[in-house]
Amino acid sequence: MQMLKAYCQQKAALVDEALFRLVPRQAGYLATVYEAMRYSLFAGGKRLRPILLMAAADAVGGRGSHYLHVACGLEMIHTYSLIHDDLPAMDNDDFRRGKPTNHRVFGEGMAILAGDGLLTAAFEVMLSQPGVEPGVLLKVVREIAQAAGPAGMVGGQAVDLAAEGKVLDAAALKYMHQAKTGALFRAALRAGALLAGGSNSQVEALTAYAEQFGxxxxITDDILDVTGSEEKIGKPVGSDIRNAKATYVSLYSLEGARHMAREAVEQAKTALDGFGAEADILRDLVSYLLTRDS
Amino acid sequence: MQMLKAYCQQKAALVDEALFRLVPRQAGYLATVYEAMRYSLFAGGKRLRPILLMAAADAVGGRGSHYLHVACGLEMIHTYSLIHDDLPAMDNDDFRRGKPTNHRVFGEGMAILAGDGLLTAAFEVMLSQPGVEPGVLLKVVREIAQAAGPAGMVGGQAVDLAAEGKVLDAAALKYMHQAKTGALFRAALRAGALLAGGSNSQVEALTAYAEQFGxxxxITDDILDVTGSEEKIGKPVGSDIRNAKATYVSLYSLEGARHMAREAVEQAKTALDGFGAEADILRDLVSYLLTRDS
Structure with a gap:
């Protein structure tokens, strides 16, 4: 895990630097909307989706750090989704990663625009990725749009919103998470493999890994909401119980959920059987989920 | 103008058909978010941006109707921007084109998601445009992202939001409109010219036309808010005056604004001097702005 920590720190630093350059501070008329975008972009995210993209590229023998534009685009999409999810009309959250949410600082209207701005700029940034054959880049960004859109992340969020006050059954819960969170993980891993020229079988293996990773x-996210420390997560724990939300823990008990998480991690690793040491980061990353505290 | 009317009706019908197919009705978990997206997408828009794209492609000797994916993407982006602009945290409008606004029908949270969904799906749709060299498509969609993003449409909206309760001066007003509305018109016309393989000088001429068109x-939009009929516009007139908003009419008087509009129309036509009859639709379109009643 020492290697994993160093890898993540190094890649996160690359992403931070690139984001700083790709979403620059602005003077004049655009100062406020860029400030609002940057507030959430640099609020301490772990850069997990960019890291997954880079680790997938490395796993197929490429250089993950060559694809920073697409990696940063994924982080911008993830960040916009958090800003909009936190809005009063959605989850109505006041804190995120221990800091006031975007709309609490900039107001609701500006928070909506900051999200819109990040989402749109993400596509501009991804489509500016140098060093990739245009046809491959088109395909990758199209897949990311699909994963982030109404049949993916936005759709999952809509299912979550519509479920408010109701309790989802196991099938609906699985669908909702797969769409809301899983689809973008899947797109990140596939993007890394496709950009770096992975073979069909490598792309398929990483897709299978991605599904179990998600x-x-x-599951570990739901477990953390029960067992985690508020200080480390940066938001109140126990909110799922208070909101009577269906979770893996409420449906399968804490022990059942832990068992399911271990199972998923094993299957993710099995999907990597065809890879050598170049996929060790991906193996460590998914194992780490079982011990994470934030 | 007879020719213009027939052209617009024919192209709008093509766009409607394509949108119907590209943003299909859904059953199951995704039914509501797609219904919300389609509600605003089929609420009677004039399809002006897709028509501008197609007319520009026709003007450089191409076939505008070949580029329906990109054309529809523009309309989806325009529609998302209307949904978010109407939200209570933004303009707080109850009616749009004579129908209740999206959040009034589906609730605020779902309206935010419908907008997010349309914006994201727009990129998926545009990146699926067949029959275009990938490098050209990348460049065109990147330009559209830039025009729609925080340095374009979203930025203009942010300037508008920040100006609430203040009165913008002439320079700020021009900047705001150029970003909020002009940038996407410009992207539409450039997209048509670039997709259809227009020469550099043709693309530049259509860019100059676009700026005067915007x-x-x-200006004619501001005039309509004073002189228009509520029934035809589909929303209350006089709202700019009630909200003490700076407009071309408040800054330059009704007569002054009319003069400026005629001037811009003349300059737009002058930009087309190098084109023959194949640009007549664009000439008629900009002239039409002087007589429009909605």
Whole structure:
């Protein structure tokens, strides 16, 4: 895990630097909307989706750090989704990663625009990725749009919103998470493999890994809401119980959820059987989910 | 103008058909978010941006109707911007084109998601445009992202939002409109010319036309708010005066604004001097702005 920590720190630093350059501070008329965008972009995110993209590129023998534009685009899309999710009309959250949410600082209207701005700029940034054959870049960005859109992340959020006050059954819960969180993880891993010229079988293997990774991520997220420390997560724990939300823990008990998470992690690693040491980061990353505290 | 009317009706019908197919009705979990997206997408828009794209492609000797994916993407981006602009945290409008606004029908949270969904799906749709060299398509969609993003449409909206309760001066007003409305017109016309393989000088001429078109559009929009009929516009007139908003009419008087609009229309036509009859639709379109009643 020492290697994993160093890898993540190094890649996150690359992403931070690139984002700083790609979403620059602005003077004049545009100062406020860029300030609002940058507030959430630099609020301490772990850069997990960019790291997954880079680790997938590395796993197929490429250089993950060559694809920073697409990696940063994923982080911008993830950040916009958090800003909009936190809005009063959605989850109505006041804190995120220990800091006031975007609309609490900039107001609701500007927070909506900051999200819109990040989402739109993400596509401009991704489509500016140098060093990739145009046809490949088109395909990758199209997949990311699909994963982030109404049949993916936005759709999952809509299912979540519509479920307010109701309790989702296991099938609906799985669908909602797969769309809301899983689809973008999947797009990140596939993007890394496709950009770096992975073979069809490598892309398929990483897709299978991605699906189990997403599942393990969500189950451990639900577990953290029960067992985690408020200080480390940066937001109140126990909110799922208070909101009577269906979770893997409420449906399968804490022990059942832990078992399911271990199972998903094993299956994710099995999907990597065809890879050598170049996929060790991906193996460590998914194992890490079982021990994470934030 | 007879020719213009027939052209617009024919192209709008093509766009409607394509949108119907590209943003299909959904059953199951995704039914509501797609219904919300389609509600605003099929609420009687004039399809002006897709028509401008197609007319520009026709003007450089191409076939505008070949580029329906990109044309529809523009309309989806325009529609998302209307949904978000109407939200309570923004303009707080109850009616649009004579129908209740999206959030009045589907609630605020779902309206935010419908906008997010349309914006994201717009990129998926545009990046699926067949029959175009990938490098050209990348460049065109990147330009559209830039025009719609925080340095374009979203930025203009942010300037508008920040100006609430203040009165913008002439320079700020021009900047705001250029970003909020002009940038996407410009992207539409350039997209048509670039997709259809227009020469550099043709693209530059259509860019100059676009800038004057955008100016004429905004000035006549401000005039309509004073002289228009509520029934035809589909929303209350006089709202700019009630909200003490700076407009071309408040800054330059009704007569002054009319003069400026005629001037912009003349300059737009002058930009087309190098084109023959294949640009007649563009000439008629900008002239039409002087007589429009909605």
């Amino acid at each position: 599942l393990a991520f969500q | 100016l004429a559009f905004q």
